[in-house]
Amino acid sequence: MDAITVNHLNRVFKSTDGIIKRKVKEVVAVEDVSFEIRQGELFGLLGPNGAGKTTSVKMLTTLLIPTGGTATIMGLDVVKDAAKVRPRIGFIFGGERGLYWRLSGLDNLRYFASLYYVDEKVAKKRIPELLEMVGLKGREREKVEGYSRGMRQRLHIARALLHDPEVLFLDEPTMGLDPVGARELRTTVKNMQSANKTILLTTHYMFEADALCQRIAVINKGKIVALDTPEKLKENVQDLTVVEIELYGISQDRIARIKALDFVVDVSVEDRDQRQVLHVHTPKGPEAIPVLVENLNGLRLGRIITREPTLEDAYVRLVGGTEN
Amino acid sequence: MLLAFEIELRQNMTDGFVLFGILIQPLIVAFMALWMLKGKGPDYAIFVVVGSGMTGLWTTLLFNGGNSITGERWTGTLEPLVASPASLRVVIYGKVLANVLQSLLSMIGSYLLISLIFGYPLTLSRPWLFFISLFVSVVSLVSFGLILASFFILIPDFARMVNTLEFPVYILGGFLFPIALLPGWTTPLSYILTPYWAAVALHGAAQGTLGTWQIVGTWGIMLAFSVVYVLASGRLYRVILRKARTDATLDIVGS
Ligand SMILES: Nc1ncnc2c1ncn2[C@@H]1O[C@H](COP(=O)(O)OP(=O)(O)OP(=O)(O)O)[C@@H](O)[C@H]1O
Ligand SMILES: [Mg+2]
Numbered sequence: 412m413d414a415i416t417v418n419h420l421n422r423v424f425k426s427t428d429g430i431i432k433r434k435v436k437e438v439v440a441v442e443d444v445s446f447e448i449r450q451g452e453l454f455g456l457l458g459p460n461g462a463g464k465t466t467s468v469k470m471l472t473t474l475l476i477p478t479g480g481t482a483t484i485m486g487l488d489v490v491k492d493a494a495k496v497r498p499r500i501g502f503i504f505g506g507e508r509g510l511y512w513r514l515s516g517l518d519n520l521r522y523f524a525s526l527y528y529v530d531e532k533v534a535k536k537r538i539p540e541l542l543e544m545v546g547l548k549g550r551e552r553e554k555v556e557g558y559s560r561g562m563r564q565r566l567h568i569a570r571a572l573l574h575d576p577e578v579l580f581l582d583e584p585t586m587g588l589d590p591v592g593a594r595e596l597r598t599t600v601k602n603m604q605s606a607n608k609t610i611l612l613t614t615h616y617m618f619e620a621d622a623l624c625q626r627i628a629v630i631n632k633g634k635i636v637a638l639d640t641p642e643k644l645k646e647n648v649q650d651l652t653v654v655e656i657e658l659y660g661i662s663q664d665r666i667a668r669i670k671a672l673d674f675v676v677d678v679s680v681e682d683r684d685q686r687q688v689l690h691v692h693t694p695k696g697p698e699a700i701p702v703l704v705e706n707l708n709g710l711r712l713g714r715i716i717t718r719e720p721t722l723e724d725a726y727v728r729l730v731g732g733t734e735n
Numbered sequence: 736m737l738l739a740f741e742i743e744l745r746q747n748m749t750d751g752f753v754l755f756g757i758l759i760q761p762l763i764v765a766f767m768a769l770w771m772l773k774g775k776g777p778d779y780a781i782f783v784v785v786g787s788g789m790t791g792l793w794t795t796l797l798f799n800g801g802n803s804i805t806g807e808r809w810t811g812t813l814e815p816l817v818a819s820p821a822s823l824r825v826v827i828y829g830k831v832l833a834n835v836l837q838s839l840l841s842m843i844g845s846y847l848l849i850s851l852i853f854g855y856p857l858t859l860s861r862p863w864l865f866f867i868s869l870f871v872s873v874v875s876l877v878s879f880g881l882i883l884a885s886f887f888i889l890i891p892d893f894a895r896m897v898n899t900l901e902f903p904v905y906i907l908g909g910f911l912f913p914i915a916l917l918p919g920w921t922t923p924l925s926y927i928l929t930p931y932w933a934a935v936a937l938h939g940a941a942q943g944t945l946g947t948w949q950i951v952g953t954w955g956i957m958l959a960f961s962v963v964y965v966l967a968s969g970r971l972y973r974v975i976l977r978k979a980r981t982d983a984t985l986d987i988v989g990s
Contacts, residue, residue: 424983472818474814474817474818474985475980475981475983476977476980476981497818497819497820498820502815504811504814506811508810508812509810509811509812509814509815510810510812511812512810523819525821526815526816526821526826527819527820527821528821
């Protein structure tokens with residue numbers, strides 16, 4: 412059975428601005444999104460800022476009512492059976508909000524355990540286990556306001572697991588963590604999956620999705636633009652080579668000119684300190700270099716290399732971004 | 736509910752601003768009230784003490800209960816609260832109760848303290864009836880607070896509108912002077928506000944101006960109101976939570 416099914420889900424936000432002329436502005440945050448997640452699968456929802464990831468997760472966690480379409484969790488409708496869905500899911504929204512900062516980590520967990528009707532005896536046993544698992548043992552009596560970002564994030568994870576939910580939603584769980592903290596958290600996520608939980612994870616880090624997820628849906632501007640295994644997504648760009656050119660100060664119309672070249676499939680620019688790195692996707696391989704250089708004349712160039720495309724390139728191509 | 740009660744208490748205890756409201760302000764009010772009353776008759780004194788206590792309770796009900804919901808929205812805890820299987824009504828009942836009891840205890844404490852320092856006796860003419868009335872009043876006020884709090888969930892800047900509710904209820908509730916002084920058309924308005932009945936019961940029991948059965952009658956009215964509020968809140972919360980999930984007002988993003 413599928414743990415999660417999403418059918419033609421839509422969400423439109425209305426906001427009014429202006430006091431005198433009440434103009435109603437509509438933002439389509441999620442548009443006709445459909446997918447299924449198998450039980451025990453770790454599924455990634457990958458997309459740039461504002462793509463509609465959080466909005467999708469909020470609809471699936473019963474916090475927002477869709478403006479169209481339906482979704483089910485373990486066969487239960489997220490709108491009609493919201494009350495039955497709630498005890499069976501856990502979620503975290505990346506960042507530091509959603510905790511009581513003036514209480515200790517332990518009190519936060521005790522409180523949420525009671526909100527989820529976790530039996531007191533069970534909670535007594537499970538809370539220390541979870542604290543151990545997320546590495547907060549020994550710090551649980553300190554107030555959350557004194558915690559570091561990473562500690563708060565890990566407390567969130569413990570909170571989401573208190574009632575041993577079957578389905579987990581992790582919205583950008585590594586947001587704001589340092590590389591070591593992010594890696595530890597990814598290990599934790601992997602472990603949760605081996606505990607046979609169904610997990611939907613959102614991220615805008617390609618490598619994170621690659622390292623963790625069995626399947627990835629790429630979402631851009633509210634729509635799913637690709638859905639496959641990481642390997643299959645990579646195949647989409649396998650026939651291409653990426654030429655990376657280091658340079659200093661490139662203008663938008665230069666980029667546009669490169670993009671317009673007939674052998675260029677896609678271009679993206681990445682900022683690295685004062686330099687920029689131009690990633691040019693082309694089937695031509697190293698032969699493209701001379702023409703590219705010609706088109707960049709007058710600019711100070713650095714290193715030029717050619718390489719195999721990665722999943723990141725596939726992603727960048729899908730969401731079509733010159734923004735990193 | 737009990738844990739929500741405890742958590743709210745502990746959060747308040749560590750919040751400097753709220754703490755000021757709970758501990759220091761009643762002391763100042765009590766000091767001023769009793770200072771002005773020096774030399775007046777003891778009946779009048781108890782009237783003012785009970786009256787200003789009622790205004791304090793009402794302010795707490797309006798502001799602390801509601802603000803704690805606004806606070807949850809800001810800290811991002813309103814969403815997990817709503818998404819948990821626990822009934823939001825029960826959680827909020829615990830929170831409002833915590834706020835009301837806290838301010839009640841501190842007010843009683845303040846008056847006792849100040850009256851001791853001044854050597855100014857505060858006598859309740861029917862202490863037992865008074866304390867039972869107090870208990871019933873708390874139940875009915877908290878039930879009323881449950882209804883009030885729901886508006887904070889629905890309308891993110893309800894706090895601003897609440898300011899306009901503070902004084903009319905002082906007056907309509909007859910906290911500080913009898914409603915007989917008001918124009919006749921306002922009387923029915925007073926009758927549908929539990930705070931009015933709470934004021935009647937508490938003043939009556941404190942000064943001994945009402946008979947036992949009259950006071951018991953107000954308990955009946957307050958309890959009936961409480962039952963109505965609690966029952967109505969079931970439906971109200973369903974409607975309001977649905978609306979909040981449709982309008983995306985559970986979080987501050989986008990508003
Ligand atoms: N409550 C709201 N009211 C109005 N518009 C909203 C609201 N919440 C989200 N949006 C809009 O919906 C779109 C999708 O936002 P969403 O938060 O789902 O994106 P996201 O993929 O989670 O992005 P990020 O990576 O930045 O977290 C954005 O354009 C956003 O401005
Ligand atoms: Mg998001």
